[in-house]
Amino acid sequence: MWTKHHKKRQLGRFVMPLITIAFLTYFGYHSIHGDFGLKATETFDRQRLERQARLDELTTKRQVLEKEVALLSDGSLERDMLDEKARFGLNMSRSDEIVIFH
Numbered sequence: 001m002w003t004k005h006h007k008k009r010q011l012g013r014f015v016m017p018l019i020t021i022a023f024l025t026y027f028g029y030h031s032i033h034g035d036f037g038l039k040a041t042e043t044f045d046r047q048r049l050e051r052q053a054r055l056d057e058l059t060t061k062r063q064v065l066e067k068e069v070a071l072l073s074d075g076s077l078e079r080d081m082l083d084e085k086a087r088f089g090l091n092m093s094r095s096d097e098i099v100i101f102h
Helices: 012-034 037-074 081-089
Strands: none
Touching: 012 037, 037 081
């Protein structure tokens, strides 16, 4: 039977700890700075809050527009609303009127 005997090397016992440290460092870095890491999560949360605020603003604006459309098209056409929208759309007024924009 043929066998080889090796001396125990000093570097041999450091190989597994070094590989483990390399893996932990790599995955630790990417868990914080990666595309789905902690810093990216903070950015996503900030964007979500900004977009939620914008959505709320647009929803309110849409509700106002829906109310105005309902006043114009519910069968009982309101002359004041129709007159106001026509004057605003055409950018016209009578000579005896005072126009206040807000």
